[in-house]
Amino acid sequence: MAGVVALGFLIALEFAARRYGLPGPITNQVREVIFAPKSGGLLYASMALMMVVLTWRQRLVATGAAIGIDIAFLVIRWAFDIRTTGGHPFGNGALWVILGCAVIAVTHRTGRERVLLLKGVGLALLLMAGRKTGDTWLLITSKTRPVVLDPYVAIADQALGSPSWLVGRIVTATGPLGFNFLDFVYGQLPVAAVVVALYQLRGVAAEGRFPGHHLVRTFLVIGLLGPAFYMIYPVVGPLFAYGTGTEHWAAVSLWAEDMPPSVQWAAADLWPHTPPPITTPHSMPFDEITPRNCMPSLHTAWATAIFIHSRKGPRVLRHAGTFWLVATLAATLGFGYHYGADLLAGVVFVLTIEAALRAFDRGWDRSGVQLAAYGATVFVALLLSYRFLPVEMARHPWVSGPLLLLATASVVYGYVRTTALWEPGAAPARHPKPQPELI
Numbered sequence: 001m002a003g004v005v006a007l008g009f010l011i012a013l014e015f016a017a018r019r020y021g022l023p024g025p026i027t028n029q030v031r032e033v034i035f036a037p038k039s040g041g042l043l044y045a046s047m048a049l050m051m052v053v054l055t056w057r058q059r060l061v062a063t064g065a066a067i068g069i070d071i072a073f074l075v076i077r078w079a080f081d082i083r084t085t086g087g088h089p090f091g092n093g094a095l096w097v098i099l100g101c102a103v104i105a106v107t108h109r110t111g112r113e114r115v116l117l118l119k120g121v122g123l124a125l126l127l128m129a130g131r132k133t134g135d136t137w138l139l140i141t142s143k144t145r146p147v148v149l150d151p152y153v154a155i156a157d158q159a160l161g162s163p164s165w166l167v168g169r170i171v172t173a174t175g176p177l178g179f180n181f182l183d184f185v186y187g188q189l190p191v192a193a194v195v196v197a198l199y200q201l202r203g204v205a206a207e208g209r210f211p212g213h214h215l216v217r218t219f220l221v222i223g224l225l226g227p228a229f230y231m232i233y234p235v236v237g238p239l240f241a242y243g244t245g246t247e248h249w250a251a252v253s254l255w256a257e258d259m260p261p262s263v264q265w266a267a268a269d270l271w272p273h274t275p276p277p278i279t280t281p282h283s284m285p286f287d288e289i290t291p292r293n294c295m296p297s298l299h300t301a302w303a304t305a306i307f308i309h310s311r312k313g314p315r316v317l318r319h320a321g322t323f324w325l326v327a328t329l330a331a332t333l334g335f336g337y338h339y340g341a342d343l344l345a346g347v348v349f350v351l352t353i354e355a356a357l358r359a360f361d362r363g364w365d366r367s368g369v370q371l372a373a374y375g376a377t378v379f380v381a382l383l384l385s386y387r388f389l390p391v392e393m394a395r396h397p398w399v400s401g402p403l404l405l406l407a408t409a410s411v412v413y414g415y416v417r418t419t420a421l422w423e424p425g426a427a428p429a430r431h432p433k434p435q436p437e438l439i
Contacts, residue, residue, distance in 0.1 A: 009224075010129060013136045020143045025132035032095055036077075036084035040091025042131055045194040046124035047094040049216065050101060052201040053120035062097050069093030098124045116208060123216060130223045131190070137227035138291035145234035145292050149387065150241035151267065151281035153295065153339050156390035158275060159400040163340035164238045164333045168272025171334030176252040179335075183255065185324065186331040189302055192324045193219055196310050199317060212361045215309040219302060221353050226298040233383060234292035239336025241284070243271035248336070262290055271336050278394045295383070297338045300346030301353075303328035308354060341386055344408045348379045351415045358419065371418045375411050382407065 014024030023031075028038075037043055047066060051059045070093035077084065098121060105117040157164070171178055193215055200214045235241075239248060245262035248271075263269065265286045270276055286292075303325045310321025332338040352375030359368020382404070385393065393400035 016140055017136050022139055025136045028132050036087030037091035038087055040088035042190055043091035043094040045191055046127045047098055050098055050120040050124035052204045053116045066093035066097045069096050126220055130220055134223055138293055141230045141292040142288050142290055146285055147283040148234045148236050148286045149283055150235050152390045153235055153341050153386050154276050155281050156386045156393045157339040157341045158394040159397045160340040162275040164336060165272045165275050167333040168336050179252045180254050182331040185327040193306055196306055199313050218305045222301050230292050233295040235294035236286055236290050236292055237294045237337045238271045240290050241267055243336055262287055281390055294338050294342050296345035296349045297332055297342040299328055299332050300343045301350035304347055304350045344404055345382050347408055348375055348411050351411050352376050352379055367418050371414055378407050378411050
């Protein structure tokens with residue numbers, strides 16, 4: 001049923017993208033069987049997830065086959081002088097191995113072995129489809145939402161002290177070193193997720209089944225539900241609405257994206273030096289290229305999910321999860337991609353999803369339903385306050401700012417407290433019964 005729903009969703013996005021003259025997620029994924037993939041690292045990460053269902057010998061064979069196929073593609077492209085502009089020169093081999101395992105599962109496996117291998121293939125394909133779906137969603141938001149609500153969020157954000165402006169000045173002051181370090185961490189978020197997921201799924205091959213709840217499931221639900229709010233609450237971020245766009249980082253970036261200038265659409269050139277004045281906000285038109293992908297901050301949601309799921313890992317994994325969360329928050333604010341208000345909404349959003357998924361596994365018990373409902377209520381309240389109370393929030397920051405933080409903290413506390421009660425308690429130590437003394 002889940003596969004049918006996912007396929008229907010992909011087909012709907014494919015038609016929606018075609019309506020605007022753009023290739024959809026299915027077309028983009030099929031192209032990568034032959035053409036240079038947009039993200040070779042993601043394809044290899046997807047293959048790594050699939051290999052959790054394989055034995056170590058099968059993993060070595062699959063990895064060798066993927067590398068061999070990529071080398072063959074490199075030789076062919078070199079021989080015919082085929083350039084990989086806009087893509088990576090590797091990754092096709094990983095996709096071929098994933099598809100090959102699907103064929104092997106259907107033709108050479110039976111029973112539980114076939115089901116397990118198909119689940120591994122499906123997990124890899126879902127991860128790739130999630131990326132392609134997200135790209136298509138972003139294109140659709142830029143085409144269908146001609147006006148954005150940045151002035152509302154920017155004014156409301158002053159209740160929190162306009163953190164994007166503060167962190168933006170800090171990152172700008174660090175120059176190329178600070179920017180590119182954070183940019184690397186920011187861009188490799190899916191790789192960090194795969195590392196945590198591989199740890200969680202390390203016993204799948206031996207046990208012959210997947211655990212009930214793991215990080216990949218949370219990631220996919222975030223990517224499925226999050227973009228819907230981009231359509232409801234279109235925001236482009238302070239770098240674009242109040243700055244010069246990607247041109248601000250062009251001089252220091254090693255991997256600058258080739259995006260048309262957007263400064264002519266900005267309300268003013270204020271970021272990151274001067275927060276906008278407190279005036280009555282109104283929606284503003286923006287170009288049909290820049291994604292409306294700010295509210296809520298899904299990068300914050302994904303980084304928070306990594307942090308949560310790394311808590312039960314070894315010390316190095318826990319430290320890595322903490323580092324990725326802190327660095328991602330610094331990048332989202334410092335690059336001007338998000339307002340502080342976006343980050344609070346992202347944290348509440350992911351905790352609500354985590355609560356709902358875990359409550360589903362528990363059969364929707366009362367504590368799980370209450371936690372999910374409370375998180376959803378706080379999330380909606382945040383969005384409504386940003387939209388309808390921004391001026392009041394900005395004029396009374398010492399009241400509204402703590403209230404926003406307390407509302408977010410209450411969801412965090414509720415999640416930690418409730419999920420702690422769900423953990424199996426340690427069995428009480430058994431004490432030997434006193435024996436009668438021999439006389």
